[in-house]
Amino acid sequence: MLKEFKEFILRGNVLDLAVAVIIGGAFGKVISSLVTDILMPPLGLILGKVDFNDLYINMSGTPYASLAEAQAAGALTLNYGVFLDNLISFLIIGAAVFLIIKLANSLQRLRPVEKPAPTTKECPFCISSIPIKATRCPNCTSEIK
Numbered sequence: 340m341l342k343e344f345k346e347f348i349l350r351g352n353v354l355d356l357a358v359a360v361i362i363g364g365a366f367g368k369v370i371s372s373l374v375t376d377i378l379m380p381p382l383g384l385i386l387g388k389v390d391f392n393d394l395y396i397n398m399s400g401t402p403y404a405s406l407a408e409a410q411a412a413g414a415l416t417l418n419y420g421v422f423l424d425n426l427i428s429f430l431i432i433g434a435a436v437f438l439i440i441k442l443a444n445s446l447q448r449l450r451p452v453e454k455p456a457p458t459t460k461e462c463p464f465c466i467s468s469i470p471i472k473a474t475r476c477p478n479c480t481s482e483i484k
Contacts, residue, residue, distance in 0.1 A: 367432060374428045394420025 347353060375392075383389040395406045396417040403409035409416050459468045465479035475482055 366435075367428075370432050370435070371424075371428050374431065375424055378427065379424060391420040391423050394418075394423070 379391050383391055393406050395409065396419065397403060397409055397414060398417055399409070399414035401412070401414060403412065403414060406416060406418065406420075458471055460471050461467070462469050462476040462479065462481065462483060464481040465476060467476065467478045469476055469478070469483070473483060
């Protein structure tokens with residue numbers, strides 16, 4: 340069983356998938372940081388010094404000064420600012436993946452397609468398909484040179 344597991348793990352597609360998951364996780368963290376730390380602060384400044392992470396709807400009825408204060412008190416909140424951050428992260432990751440796939444597809448179209456060597460030929464007498472190494476047609480029994 341250990342041998343089968345080792346063979347399974349060492350297959351190319353399993354290793355490729357593991358690498359993709361690890362790189363995808365790192366890419367997600369980078370994009371999340373890009374959105375939270377780089378894009379949202381200037382956007383919040385343009386929109387009137389708004390911190391998107393502090394945007395919430397208090398559903399408890401008790402007023403709180405900030406989201407952190409409401410969460411510390413255990414109040415029920417609808418955190419739409421955090422949702423906006425995550426939505427922008429998702430859109431950026433989706434756009435990046437789209438562009439990578441589009442680039443890969445265009446590069447694949449540029450690569451010349453090699454045709455496989457023929458395995459059959461045509462009998463000149465009866466026009467049937469025969470193996471390329473055949474010296475006699477199995478259909479009309481003619482000798483092929």
